Amino acid sequence: MELLRRAQGAEHQADLASVKLPWVPVMAILLAACFGGVLFAMARIATAVMR
Numbered sequence: 001m002e003l004l005r006r007a008q009g010a011e012h013q014a015d016l017a018s019v020k021l022p023w024v025p026v027m028a029i030l031l032a033a034c035f036g037g038v039l040f041a042m043a044r045i046a047t048a049v050m051r
Helices: 002-017 023-050
Strands: none
Touching: none
C-alpha cells in the first residue's frame, strides 16, 4: 500500500515537472503584472484618500 502511495506521489510530481518550459516565463510575467497592478491600484486608492 505504501509503495502504491509513493508511486502516485512520484506520478504527481512528474505531472508538475511536465509543464511546458515556454509557459514558465509567460506565467512569471503575468504574475508580475498582476502584482504590479495590485500595487498600483493600492497607491491610487491611497492618494485618493489623502486628498
